[in-house]
Amino acid sequence: MAGGGVVVMLILIAVFADVLSPYTYTKTNFGRLNEAPSRDYPLGTDQLGRDMLSRMIYGARVSMIVGLGAQVIVVLIGVPIGALSGYLGGRVDLFLTRFVDVMYAFPRLLFVILVMSALGAGLLNIFIAIGLTGWVGIARQTRAQVLSIKEKEFVEGARALGAGFRRLLFRHVLPNALTPIVVAVTFGIPEAIFTEAALSFIGVGINPPTPSWGQMVGEGQQYLRSSWHLCVFPSIAIAITMLSFTFLGDGVRDALDPKLK
Amino acid sequence: MNTPRVSDRQLALLEHRLAAGGLGRRDFLRIAAGLATMSAAGFNARSVSAAPKLGPGEKLAREQHLRWGGGGNWQQDPASHDFNKDLYCTGVPALFAGLMRFNADFQAVPDIAEKISTNADGSVWTFVVRKDSRWSDNGPCTARDFEWSWKRQLDPATAAPYASFLYDIKNGEAFNKKQITDAREVGVRTKDDWTLEVTLEGPRGYFPVLAAYLAAFPAHRAAVEKYGDKWTEAANIVSNGAFALEAWEHNKFMVLRKNKHYWRAKDTTLEKVTIPIIPIAAGAIPYDNNELDMTLLQVADLRRFQSNPKTEKEAFRFPYPGTWYLLPQVTKPPFDNIKVRRAVAHAVDRENVVKVSQGFAIPAHSMIPPGFPGAVDDPKIRAIQKFDPKLAMAQLKGTPFDGGRNWPRIVLSMRDEALGAKSLAEAVQAVLLEHLNMKTELEVLEQRVFRERLWKQDLQFVWIRWFMDYPDPHNEYFDTFYGKKTTGKRQAWVNDAFDKELEGGRDTRDQKKRLAHYAKAEELMQTDVGYVPVAWVSRWAAAKNHVRGVEKNKQGEFVIDGNIYRDMLSNIYITEKA
Numbered sequence: 001m002a003g004g005g006v007v008v009m010l011i012l013i014a015v016f017a018d019v020l021s022p023y024t025y026t027k028t029n030f031g032r033l034n035e036a037p038s039r040d041y042p043l044g045t046d047q048l049g050r051d052m053l054s055r056m057i058y059g060a061r062v063s064m065i066v067g068l069g070a071q072v073i074v075v076l077i078g079v080p081i082g083a084l085s086g087y088l089g090g091r092v093d094l095f096l097t098r099f100v101d102v103m104y105a106f107p108r109l110l111f112v113i114l115v116m117s118a119l120g121a122g123l124l125n126i127f128i129a130i131g132l133t134g135w136v137g138i139a140r141q142t143r144a145q146v147l148s149i150k151e152k153e154f155v156e157g158a159r160a161l162g163a164g165f166r167r168l169l170f171r172h173v174l175p176n177a178l179t180p181i182v183v184a185v186t187f188g189i190p191e192a193i194f195t196e197a198a199l200s201f202i203g204v205g206i207n208p209p210t211p212s213w214g215q216m217v218g219e220g221q222q223y224l225r226s227s228w229h230l231c232v233f234p235s236i237a238i239a240i241t242m243l244s245f246t247f248l249g250d251g252v253r254d255a256l257d258p259k260l261k
Numbered sequence: 262m263n264t265p266r267v268s269d270r271q272l273a274l275l276e277h278r279l280a281a282g283g284l285g286r287r288d289f290l291r292i293a294a295g296l297a298t299m300s301a302a303g304f305n306a307r308s309v310s311a312a313p314k315l316g317p318g319e320k321l322a323r324e325q326h327l328r329w330g331g332g333g334n335w336q337q338d339p340a341s342h343d344f345n346k347d348l349y350c351t352g353v354p355a356l357f358a359g360l361m362r363f364n365a366d367f368q369a370v371p372d373i374a375e376k377i378s379t380n381a382d383g384s385v386w387t388f389v390v391r392k393d394s395r396w397s398d399n400g401p402c403t404a405r406d407f408e409w410s411w412k413r414q415l416d417p418a419t420a421a422p423y424a425s426f427l428y429d430i431k432n433g434e435a436f437n438k439k440q441i442t443d444a445r446e447v448g449v450r451t452k453d454d455w456t457l458e459v460t461l462e463g464p465r466g467y468f469p470v471l472a473a474y475l476a477a478f479p480a481h482r483a484a485v486e487k488y489g490d491k492w493t494e495a496a497n498i499v500s501n502g503a504f505a506l507e508a509w510e511h512n513k514f515m516v517l518r519k520n521k522h523y524w525r526a527k528d529t530t531l532e533k534v535t536i537p538i539i540p541i542a543a544g545a546i547p548y549d550n551n552e553l554d555m556t557l558l559q560v561a562d563l564r565r566f567q568s569n570p571k572t573e574k575e576a577f578r579f580p581y582p583g584t585w586y587l588l589p590q591v592t593k594p595p596f597d598n599i600k601v602r603r604a605v606a607h608a609v610d611r612e613n614v615v616k617v618s619q620g621f622a623i624p625a626h627s628m629i630p631p632g633f634p635g636a637v638d639d640p641k642i643r644a645i646q647k648f649d650p651k652l653a654m655a656q657l658k659g660t661p662f663d664g665g666r667n668w669p670r671i672v673l674s675m676r677d678e679a680l681g682a683k684s685l686a687e688a689v690q691a692v693l694l695e696h697l698n699m700k701t702e703l704e705v706l707e708q709r710v711f712r713e714r715l716w717k718q719d720l721q722f723v724w725i726r727w728f729m730d731y732p733d734p735h736n737e738y739f740d741t742f743y744g745k746k747t748t749g750k751r752q753a754w755v756n757d758a759f760d761k762e763l764e765g766g767r768d769t770r771d772q773k774k775r776l777a778h779y780a781k782a783e784e785l786m787q788t789d790v791g792y793v794p795v796a797w798v799s800r801w802a803a804a805k806n807h808v809r810g811v812e813k814n815k816q817g818e819f820v821i822d823g824n825i826y827r828d829m830l831s832n833i834y835i836t837e838k839a
Contacts (some may be wrong), residue, residue, distance in 0.1 A: 028691040030613035034564070047684050048617055048691055121704065205675070206701040207660050209694070219683070226565040 004249025010241060013057055014064035021054035025211050034227040044229040052229065055211040056237055060137055062212045063193045063241060070192035071185050074138055078172075079181060080143025082212065086167055087150055097143070103136045112195055116204040123206060126199065129194050141184050145177030154178075161163030177224070179256040186252050190245035197238050213238050274429070275467045293747060312811060313530055313834045316498045323809065325519075325532040326752035327830070330574045331548060332557030333541045334800070338512045342493035342500070345410050345480035346421045349765040352493065353515060353536065354475050354708040356500040356828040359521065360388050360407065361473030362828060365812040365820045369473040373402065373501070373524070382464040388457045388472070395522035396481060396499075397505040407447045409478040412436075412549040415447060424538070426476045429468065431460045444697040453803075475648075475756075494830045501528050503831040512538055517830075530834035532811070548803060555804040562680040563801050563809040575803045577811075578620075580818045582799035583727035584629050584737075585622060587792065593721040595669060600656045602790035606646035607653035608696040614688040615796045618681045622796035627783050628727070635734030636778050645787040648792070657697070665698030673701045675724040676711035685796060686724040718753040726749065726798065731793075734779040742791060754791040810834045 011021060023045040034245055037044045043052035072242035085096035115129040149155060158172050198215030199205035214233040220230025312320060335351075342352030346466035360374040363420060378390040406593050411430070412420045415437045428434040431448025435441045448460030461468060481499035484492040491497055495509040503525065504517035517534040520526065539547060545562035547553045556564065558576060566572040589605055596602055611624035626643045629636040644822060657663050657719040675686050693699040701722065706714070714720050727741050740746075743763050744755035759782050766778035786792060790827055802821055804811065808832045822829040 026691060028613075028688070028692050030610075030688070033617060033619075048688055050691075088797070122702075148822055162378055198802045206706060207672075208683075209703070222561045223564065226561065226568060 001251065003244040003249075003251060005242050006240065006244035007248050010060055010244070011064055014061040016243075017057045017061045021051070021057040023051040023189035024057045025050065025055040025058040026209050027051065034223065034230065036227070036229055040207040043233050044227075046216070047223070047227075047231055052216075052233055053217060056213070056234060059211045059213045059234065059237065060218065060241075062123070062206060062210065063196065065123065065147075066130070066196040067189040068196075070130035071188050073127055074134040074188055074192075075181070075185060077131060078135035078138030079142050080187060082139035082172060083146050083177075085139070085167060086143035086146030087173060087255050090149075093143075094140075100136050100139050100177070103133070104140075106133070108133050109195065109198060112199065113202070113204060116199055121204055121207050123210075126196055126205060129199075134188060134192065138181060138184050138188070138260060141180050145180055146173055149173050149176050182256065183249060183253040186245065190242045190249075193241055193245070194238070274465070275470070287641045293570065308534045312528075312775050313836075315836060318839050321530065321538055322524075322835040325530055325599050326535070326837050327531055327533070327555065327833055327835060328537070328553045329555045329830075330536045331539050332545060332559060334543050334557055335515075335536055338538055339515075341452055341490070342498065342506065343490075344475045344478040344691050345414055346403050346419060348423050348426065348474075348476035352515060353502045353504070353506070354478075354822070355502050355517065355534075355830045356498070356506055357475070357478035358394075358500040359473055359477045359479070360390070360474070360475075361550060362826050363829070365814045365826060367825055368577070369460045369470045370471075374472075383466040383468070384461050384464045386459045386468050387452075390455045390457060391524050392455060393524045394501065395524070396501050397520045399522050400499075401454070402479065402501045403454040404451040405420065406479045406482065407457050408451050411449050412444050412447055413485070414476070416444065426471070426474075426505050427504055427822040429461050429465050429471065431462050433462075434464065443714045462807045474825075488508070491618065492808065504534060507533075509757055514538060522835060527833065529831045530718045531623065531830060534830055545803065551657070555833075556807050556823040558801040558803050560619060562623055562683075562803075563621065565675070566803060567620065572803070573806060576801050577804070577819050578799050578801055579821050580632075580814070580816070581798055581800040582633055584625055584628055584794060585682075585691065585724070585726045585796040585798065586625070586628075587721075587793040587795060588725060588752050588754075589793065590718060590723070591723050591791075595660075595662060595671070598660055599790060600660050601662065602793075604656035604662075604697055604792050605693065605699075606787070606790050606793045607656065608693055608699075608794055609646075609689060609793055610648050610650075610692040610696070612648070613687060613796055614692060614779060617684040617688040618796065620799065620801065622685060622798055623799045625794040627787075627794055628741075628792075629729075629734060632818075633729065635737065635776055635779050637783055639780060639784075642780070642784050642787060645784065653696050668699050671699065671722055671723055672704050672720075673722045674704045674706055674711065674714070674720045676708050677705050678708075682724070682726070689724065689795065709797070715751055716749055718750070723751070734764075734776065735767060738782050738786075739767060742786065752791060754789070756785060756789050758789060759785040759789070759791070791826060807836050808833060809836055828831070 027050060029045065029050065032045050033049045034047055035041060035045045041051050041053065045057065046052055046055065058193045081096055083094045111133050112129045112231040113133060116125060119125040127191035154174050154248060155168065157167055163172070196205055196212065197217070200212040201218035203218060206215055208215070217238070220227070222235070223230050270316050290664050293526060313503070315321070328581070329453045337351070339350060339352040340347070343350050344352060344354065344357060359371045359373060364370050364371040373390055373394045374388040375385045375391045378387045379385065388404070392530050392820040396402050411427055413419050414424050415427055417437055417439050424437045425434070426435070432441060432446045433448070436444060436447050442574045450458055452458055459468065470474045479501060481492070484497055487493070488497040495506050498506050500506065500520065501523065503523050506515065506753055507518040508516040514535060514537040517530045519529055519534070523529070535554070537547065544559055545556055548556040563576055566576045587605065589602045591597055615624050627637045628644070631638070654665065657665065671687060673690060675682060683705065690701050690703055693701060715723065720781050727737065742752065742759070744757070744760045762778045762782035762785065766775045766782070769775045769778065811829060812832050814820050818828070820826050
């Protein structure tokens with residue numbers, strides 16, 4: 001529940017960033033660089049004299065967009081492939097499962113970095129990179145679900161009643177396979193957020209001046225010994241976000257999975 | 262003696278020599294500049310030896326021990342200290358002494374040689390070696406050692422990678438390329454133990470400069486013959502410089518001990534130098550922990566130093582001439598419009614932008630930093646691109662971007678590098694947004710990709726620097742912006758009048774007229790906004806308060822050891838409270 005509360009709050013912050021932040025994220029003050037937290041700047045200023053609080057609020061927007069947006073791509077690729085693979089079986093299944101296995105074998109972060117280097121930095125490219133690598137887990141989950149559900153009596157019944165391929169898959173099989181997919185998506189969001197943070201940290205994520213937590217940590221880490229606030233606050237933000245989404249995921253799983261009750 | 266005039270043809274040859282020896286133009290014309298500014302005393306000029314100056318309540322420390330390195334110095338274990346075989350062995354130059362050396366103004370002055378003379382056209386040079394010149398084992402270091410060493414470098418059997426450095430010596434090239442096999446035909450011979458006569462391929466007024474470079478260091482014959490490639494290990498090495506190698510724990514540290522047999526030993530105060538081998542990522546931490554007395558500083562370190570009154574005084578700037586500037590690509594919209602370029606030029610708030618560099622940059626209004634030949638400080642030129650937000654906005658009237666609207670996507674590209682490059686670029690982005698409402702994306706490219714695209718003039722808007730290779734405006738303008746350049750051209754911008762001024766500067770002998778050409782070139786380039794100068798680079802090192810004696814150049818700036826000047830350790834001394 002606490003996780004859900006924080007997530008809702010983060011989403012609200014992301015949506016109302018323009019209203020909430022005391023400054024725009026590009027507003028610089030060259031007279032006050034790297035200042036520690038003060039009344040004017042509750043979380044201090046960065047190396048260009050920009051308000052850290054405002055940048056973190058806008059950073060939440062980037063994180064949320066990446067987290068949710070990437071999951072949309074992941075679902076759009078992963079679910080159809082998993083469903084087809086499980087439902088059709090045979091050679092299609094063999095081919096798709098091997099393909100999924102191959103994708104699974106790539107070290108994820110390295111593959112994402114490779115894709116980003118090829119496409120260049122930018123929000124859209126982050127979607128593509130995370131989407132291209134993130135769908136395999138969901139595809140496997142969906143396939144496993146579909147495999148077991150398609151043997152169930154009610155599916156047999158529907159088939160006996162003359163339901164076609166499309167009707168069977170979309171009206172009978174998939175809705176019943178939804179629970180684990182929803183859980184997987186909830187866990188996928190923080191993973192995507194973290195991937196974006198990692199990419200921005202190493203400098204292949206979001207282009208400045210758009211703020212991103214990972215980028216803020218990356219730029220601040222070299223000044224850790226002189227201006228601790230530059231990377232401590234965004235790090236805390238990333239940690240809280242990861243934790244609350246993980247709690248939320250646990251909650252969703254508990255709520256939806258009757259076996260655990 | 263009178264110094265033979267070094268003609269332009271000879272200078273070109275010298276450059277060719279050094280380039281063939283793998284030495285960049287940067288180093289070359291630093292040396293050439295030393296040649297040009299040489300005093301009337303010629304190559305026999307003496308440098309004043311700096312005796313320790315002690316303040317009240319101070320005395321020389323009992324233990325004259327300097328721990329020096331870090332911040333980028335000796336990040337990796339040296340390959341060897343055999344400069345005679347490989348001038349890029351990354352060893353410690355202070356271990357050796359050549360016939361000549363460079364002073365803090367990069368002029369060649371005698372070291373092991375006590376007298377240098379030449380025939381009328383400068384094709385035969387005679388070096389008289391000091392009779393008190395000795396190796397660290399107390400054996401005499403004679404003219405024969407130099408003859409043997411230089412022939413060793415030229416001998417194809419040695420396989421010295423940069424042997425072409427000595428190709429000015431008669432038959433040196435032929436011998437190195439196996440066209441002749443008799444080393445006696447090479448133009449280096451000893452008249453007696455103390456006189457070295459060098460016959461060259463032709464007139465080479467600059468030869469003493471070559472003799473001062475570290476590739477002309479001698480090697481110790483007996484040690485080389487006994488130990489082969491292992492002769493520079495601490496247990497085997499015999500050297501002739503101000504310091505001797507006492508210990509070398511590979512990948513850990515090196516310990517130098519004052520060579521009491523070196524002829525200037527009485528002027529050297531330092532007894533022991535420890536050089537740890539530490540990665541650049543360690544920053545100034547070893548210095549903070551009192552494991553180093555002197556170190557180079559990176560941006561984050563300097564900031565920390567300056568925020569503490571105790572360490573603030575320990576940091577000092579040293580010359581590292583370089584210029585940060587913006588290149589608006591004139592072939593790419595919106596910068597194909599001169600009004601947009603002018604708007605950008607007036608919108609760059611240089612005073613504020615450099616603040617983010619925390620001392621690693623100062624505001625620039627032209628290409629050449631102050632104190633270097635060709636630096637312009639003309640109010641007329643300063644006014645061309647002066648920061649004025651109203652004027653900047655006014656430029657946009659009548660363009661599609663009036664009032665800072667309708668900007669297309671603009672990507673500012675830079676290469677991945679240190680020295681606070683990214684903070685500066687972000688500050689530039691910030692001022693352009695503030696004063697022109699011009700939103701730019703910053704793209705940090707890998708070095709190789711950046712250069713490839715830069716040279717195709719494929720980048721729309723570039724954040725870039727030029728490090729001066731040698732102190733002459735030819736380098737800052739011709740080598741950088743000349744429109745008819747065929748390789749390594751950074752900008753699509755071309756201006757015939759500008760090119761003509763550069764050609765004028767190149768082809769004129771009179772220094773005053775030359776500088777006038779370059780000042781005019783700067784004016785033309787700024788008016789046409791071929792570039793937007795933003796900041797001049799500065800670099801920093803730190804030394805504890807007890808470290809004294811670091812030399813200053815004519816501009817009054819401290820000079821740090823490099824591959825040209827390498828006299829720093831001989832001048833340093835350590836003090837303590839009396």
